[in-house]
Amino acid sequence: MIAATYARTQYTAESLILMMVDREHAGLQDVGGSLPSVLSIDGLKSVDSEIRILESRKVIEDTLQVVDPTVLFPELGRPRLFGLLRSDDAQDRLEKAIDLFKRHLRVEQQSASNIVRLSFSHENPDVAADTVNAIADAYLKRRRAIFDIPRSPFLASELARHSDQLKSIEEQILRLKSEYEIVDLGQEILLAANQVDSIVQRRRQTQERQAALQAEVSTARKRLAALPERVFDFKEQSNQTHNDDDRNVLLRLELERDRLASQFLPDYPPLQEIEKKIKTVRQSMKGAEKPVFSTQREVRNPTIAFLNNHLLTLEIEQDAVARQLAELDRQHAIAVEKVGRLRKAETELHDLERTRGVLEGIYRDYAQRTEAARAEEEAAKVRTSNVRVVQPGVAPATGTSMGPSFIIAGLVGGILLGAAAGVLATWLRQVYILPHEIERDLGVPAIASFADTAGELASPGAQQELIHLAAQLLDHGVGERPMSLLQFVTANEGDGEAVVARGLALELAKGRGLRTLVIDLCGDGTGQLMAINASADPAAGDALAPSDALLAAELDAVPSTVPLLWVSKAAPDSALGSLRTPIAQSRQMLERLRQRFDMILILSPPIGSSHLARRLSPMADANILIARAEHTRAPVAARMRDSILASGGDIVGLVLTGRHFHIPQVIYRWL
Numbered sequence: 001m002i003a004a005t006y007a008r009t010q011y012t013a014e015s016l017i018l019m020m021v022d023r024e025h026a027g028l029q030d031v032g033g034s035l036p037s038v039l040s041i042d043g044l045k046s047v048d049s050e051i052r053i054l055e056s057r058k059v060i061e062d063t064l065q066v067v068d069p070t071v072l073f074p075e076l077g078r079p080r081l082f083g084l085l086r087s088d089d090a091q092d093r094l095e096k097a098i099d100l101f102k103r104h105l106r107v108e109q110q111s112a113s114n115i116v117r118l119s120f121s122h123e124n125p126d127v128a129a130d131t132v133n134a135i136a137d138a139y140l141k142r143r144r145a146i147f148d149i150p151r152s153p154f155l156a157s158e159l160a161r162h163s164d165q166l167k168s169i170e171e172q173i174l175r176l177k178s179e180y181e182i183v184d185l186g187q188e189i190l191l192a193a194n195q196v197d198s199i200v201q202r203r204r205q206t207q208e209r210q211a212a213l214q215a216e217v218s219t220a221r222k223r224l225a226a227l228p229e230r231v232f233d234f235k236e237q238s239n240q241t242h243n244d245d246d247r248n249v250l251l252r253l254e255l256e257r258d259r260l261a262s263q264f265l266p267d268y269p270p271l272q273e274i275e276k277k278i279k280t281v282r283q284s285m286k287g288a289e290k291p292v293f294s295t296q297r298e299v300r301n302p303t304i305a306f307l308n309n310h311l312l313t314l315e316i317e318q319d320a321v322a323r324q325l326a327e328l329d330r331q332h333a334i335a336v337e338k339v340g341r342l343r344k345a346e347t348e349l350h351d352l353e354r355t356r357g358v359l360e361g362i363y364r365d366y367a368q369r370t371e372a373a374r375a376e377e378e379a380a381k382v383r384t385s386n387v388r389v390v391q392p393g394v395a396p397a398t399g400t401s402m403g404p405s406f407i408i409a410g411l412v413g414g415i416l417l418g419a420a421a422g423v424l425a426t427w428l429r430q431v432y433i434l435p436h437e438i439e440r441d442l443g444v445p446a447i448a449s450f451a452d453t454a455g456e457l458a459s460p461g462a463q464q465e466l467i468h469l470a471a472q473l474l475d476h477g478v479g480e481r482p483m484s485l486l487q488f489v490t491a492n493e494g495d496g497e498a499v500v501a502r503g504l505a506l507e508l509a510k511g512r513g514l515r516t517l518v519i520d521l522c523g524d525g526t527g528q529l530m531a532i533n534a535s536a537d538p539a540a541g542d543a544l545a546p547s548d549a550l551l552a553a554e555l556d557a558v559p560s561t562v563p564l565l566w567v568s569k570a571a572p573d574s575a576l577g578s579l580r581t582p583i584a585q586s587r588q589m590l591e592r593l594r595q596r597f598d599m600i601l602i603l604s605p606p607i608g609s610s611h612l613a614r615r616l617s618p619m620a621d622a623n624i625l626i627a628r629a630e631h632t633r634a635p636v637a638a639r640m641r642d643s644i645l646a647s648g649g650d651i652v653g654l655v656l657t658g659r660h661f662h663i664p665q666v667i668y669r670w671l
Contacts, residue, residue, distance in 0.1 A: 010121040010122065010123065011121065011122060011123065011124070011125040011128050011396045012106075012119050012120070012121045012128065012396060013119065013120055013122075013125065013128035013129040013131070013132045013393040013394065013396055014117060014118065014119045014132065014391070014393060014396075015117075015118045015119075015132045015133065015136055015389065015391055015392055015393040016115055016116070016117060016118070016389075016390040016391035017054075017115070017116045017118060017136065017139075017387060017388070017389055017390065018114060018115055018116075018387065018388040018389075018390050019046065019047045019050045019114045019115075019116060019387060020114065020387070020388070047109055047114050047116065048109065050116065050143070050387070051107050051109060051116060053139065053142065053143055053146065054107050054116070054118070054135075054139045055102075055105070055107055056142070057098060058142055059135065059138045059139050059142050060098050060101050060102070060105075060135070060138075061094070061098070062138035062141065062142065063101070063131065063134045063135040063138045064094065064097055064098070064101065066134045066137075066138070067127075067130060067131050067134050069093060069094065069097035070093075071127060072097065072100070072101070072122065072127065072131065073096075073097060073100050076093050076096055076097060076100075104120055104121045104122065105118075105119075105120055105135070106118075106119045106120070106121075107119075115390065118132060118135065118136060118393075119132065120132045120135070120393075125396050128393070128396065129393040129394050129396070130393075131393075132392075132393030133392055133393045136389055136392070136393070139387075140387060140389075143387065152370060152373040152374045155366055155369050155370040155373050156370055158366050159363065159366040159367055159370050162359055162362050162363045162366060163363060165359055166356065166359045166360065166363055169352055169355055169356045169359060170356065172352055173349065173352050173353065173356065176345065176348055176349055176352065177349070180341060180342070180345040182342075182345060182349075185342070185345065185346060185349060188342055189339075189342050189343075189346060192335065192338050192339045192342055193339065195335045195338075196332070196335045196336060196339055199328055199331050199332045199335055200332065202328055203325065203328045203329070203332060206321055206324055206325045206328060207325065209321055210318070210321045210322065210325060213314055213317055213318040213321060214318065216314050217311065217314045217315060217318060220307055220310060220311045220314065221311065223307060224304065224307045224308070224311065227301055227303055227304055227307070228301060229300070229301060229304070230298045230300055230301060246281055246284060246285050247285070249281055250278065250281045250282065250285070253274055253277050253278045253281065254278060256274055257271065257274045257275065257278065260274065431629070431630050431631060431632060431633055431634070432627060432629055432630075432632065432634065432637070432656065433629055433630060433659075435449045435656050438627065438637070438654050438656060441634055441637075441638070442637060442638060442641055442654065444625065444641060444651055444653060444654045445653045445654070446653065446654050446655075446656055447469060447472050447624075447652065447653030447654065447655060448465050448466075448468065448469040448472075448500075448653075448655045448656070449465070449629075449655070449656040449657075449659055450462055450465060450496070450499075450500065450655070450656070450657050450658070450659065451658075451659045451660070456499065456502070456503070456531065457499060457500075457503040462503070463507075466503045466504060466506075466507045467507060467511065469504060469507075469655070470504060470507045470508055470511070470512060472652075472653075473486065473504075473622070473652065474512070476652070478621045478622075483621040483622055483652075484594055484597070484598060484599055484600060484621060485590060485593075485594065485600045485602070485619070485620045485621045486599070486600070486601050486602065486620060486621065486622055486623075486624055486652075487602040487604055487613065487616055487617060487620040487622075487623045487624070487649075488500065488501050488601065488602065488603050488604065488623075488624050488626055489604055489607055489613045489617070489623050489624065489625050489626065489640060489644060490604075490606055490607070490625070490626040490627075490640075491606055491607055491608055491627070491632055491636045491637060491639075491640045492606055492608070492628070492631070492632065492636070493522070493605075493606050493609075494628075495626050495627065495628040495631065495632060495657060495658070496626065496628060496657030496658055497603060497626040497657075498520075498522070498527070498528065498531075498603060499657070500626065500655055500657060501518060501601050501603050502518070502528060502531055502532060504601065505518050505532075505565055505599075505601055506532070506562060506565065508598075508599045509562050509563065509564040509565035510562060510563075510564075510565075513564065514564065514598035514599050515564045515566075515596070515597045515598045515599070516564060516565050516566065516597065516598065516599045516600075516601065517557060517566045517567075517568070517593065517596075517597040517599070517600045517601070518565070518566070518567045518568065518601050518603070519555060519568045519571045519576065519600065519601065519602045519603065520567065520568055520571055520603045521571050521572055521576070521577045521602065521603055521604050521605060521612060522572075522603050522604070522605050523572070524569050524570065524571075524572070525556075525558070525567050525568050525569040525570075525571065526569065528567045529558065529560060529567050529569070532560045532561070532562060532565065532567065555568040555569075555570060555571050555574050555576065556568060556569040556570035556571075556574075557569075566597070575589060576589055576590070576616075577612065579611060579612065579615065583615070583619075586615075586616070586619065587619055590619055602616060602620065604616060607640050607643055607644075608636075608640075613643075613644070614643055614644065614646075614647040614649075615647070617644045617647045617648065617649025618647055618648035618649050620649065620650075621650075622650050622651070622652035623644050623649045623650065623651050623652065624651075624652055624653060624654070624655060625637070625640060625641060625644070625651060625653070625654040625655070626654070626655050626657060627654055627655070627656055627657070628656075628657050628658045629656055629657065629658045629659045629660065630658070630660065631658065637654075
């Protein structure tokens with residue numbers, strides 16, 4: 001507002017100047033008649049150079065010699081510090097005048113053209129117009145002094161020198177190619193490298209075959225030395241003699257007897273006769289022992305002849321492979337030597353060609369610049385300037401004031417500053433306010449959020465959130481069975497985990513009719529019982545079965561006044577709450593509890609102060625993380641999540657507690 005109050009009306013005088021470049025430097029098109037057209041990008045660069053000259057200190061000093069600085073800036077001639085100090089001397093006044101002049105001067109290039117817009121702002125329109133014309137005249141005078149330098153003789157001498165160097169490099173390249181017998185260096189190197197690679201591959205194959213032959217020869221000799229000269233063919237031993245048909249006769253007689261016995265009486269004469277024959281044959285078979293005959297045959301070992309022939313073949317092939325390997329070594333040495341010569345030639349030739357490329361570029365540049373300089377020098381004799389003042393400065397009729405702009409800028413700046421402060425505060429915030437921030441940063445779903453856990457979640461909104469939480473947990477199971485063992489994990493004590501566990505236990509017992517057990521590993525359970533209006537009399541709740549009495553005694557489980565709801569009183573001192581208890585024993589204890597109760601809720605100590613939560617996390621069906629809004633820091637919550645996952649536990653989600661709506665709900669959506 002103060003700047004708007006003291007803002008004064010400024011009048012801006014303008015002048016348009018046309019900048020002509022290259023062959024237009026003399027005001028003529030293509031003076032030599034053989035040079036290509038000028039690229040627009042070169043023209044724009046030249047215009048930018050002219051603008052730098054126009055803004056130079058020397059041009060401003062020449063302008064201030066024409067226009068009195070005290071006329072432009074009256075405050076320079078007044079005493080300083082409200083008249084307490086004398087005015088500046090001439091040199092200081094000039095320096096201040098130059099700085100103020102630069103602030104009021106504007107030199108702008110018009111888009112995609114060679115027109116430069118020169119403007120100067122002042123409170124007096126006539127002074128502004130005179131100043132614009134004065135600076136244009138000073139610029140024209142200054143640039144004539146700058147460009148009045150003949151350049152063609154120097155460029156011609158440099159062109160001749162680079163031409164001699166280029167010819168010398170060409171001769172060196174020809175001598176090098178002739179010395180190394182090179183036609184196409186790239187093709188020669190490729191062929192040599194392929195030849196070396198082919199020889200190396202063949203050497204490897206030959207060496208492999210040589211090693212195999214040596215192994216085969218050694219093995220054949222060992223086998224040959226171990227073989228006997230003669231080998232056993234067969235051995236036969238038998239007591240069977242030729243024309244020995246007793247058994248066959250006996251069999252025929254017995255068959256005939258059986259046939260007659262089935263048709264006639266035992267006193268039938270032919271039947272009795274056959275019996276006599278059978279008896280006679282049997283007595284004959286019981287007679288003297290028959291001699292035993294044996295036959296044994298040995299022949300010359302045929303493997304010896306085979307191995308001798310195979311060994312001879314292997315020795316011949318081994319000698320041939322050795323000769324082949326020697327020849328490959330000779331070829332490899334020749335190919336490697338050729339590759340080395342080509343590499344040396346490539347290095348020398350690359351250096352020469354790189355030098356030639358640089359010299360060709362320099363020579364081409366000098367040739368163009370020499371011709372351009374000659375054309376400019378010849379054309380400069382006809383036209384003395386490449387700058388035209390298209391529009392001289394005139395006194396403007398209207399001015400501009402920055403007062404309204406200052407007012408608008410102040411309002412917009414205040415709004416932007418406030419918004420930036422809010423965005424910065426949100427960006428630097430390391431605590432959670434909204435559930436979706438948890439899902440975005442931790443990758444863990446926020447399954448519930450409670451506005452205030454100082455009470456017992458008795459409000460209708462909290463009860464609906466508990467119903468929603470219980471439904472999510474019961475609708476998802478572990479494999480084919482529902483979840484029955486949940487662990488509440490928190491990073492800090494007092495984040496509302498006890499209140500959430502009690503509320504969930506009441507919903508499961510009263511609303512769902514499930515036998516629920518709350519295991520408080522953070523305390524003795526008295527606080528939980530008092531909060532639930534528990535009774536110390538076990539008869540008030542449902543009774544345990546005799547087989548489970550000992551299990552309940554380990555935790556000192558006490559039934560509350562709420563049916564189906566039990567709370568432990570000695571969990572920290574039990575085997576489940578001791579880190580010395582073997583993991584197998586803890587698993588067995590939890591399995592026995594699963595058989596008695598439908599739902600088991602475990603309140604573990606903060607994960608930063610005890611290892612118990614990480615120990616029990618893989619035994620639980622799911623782990624529920626507890627974070628307190630505006631209190632639990634993001635790194636702490638991330639470390640809690642990583643600790644549970646590293647221990648092998650599964651995380652079903654995170655519950656946000658202690659939410660406070662300090663601002664309207666609509667604004668929270670933008671945070």
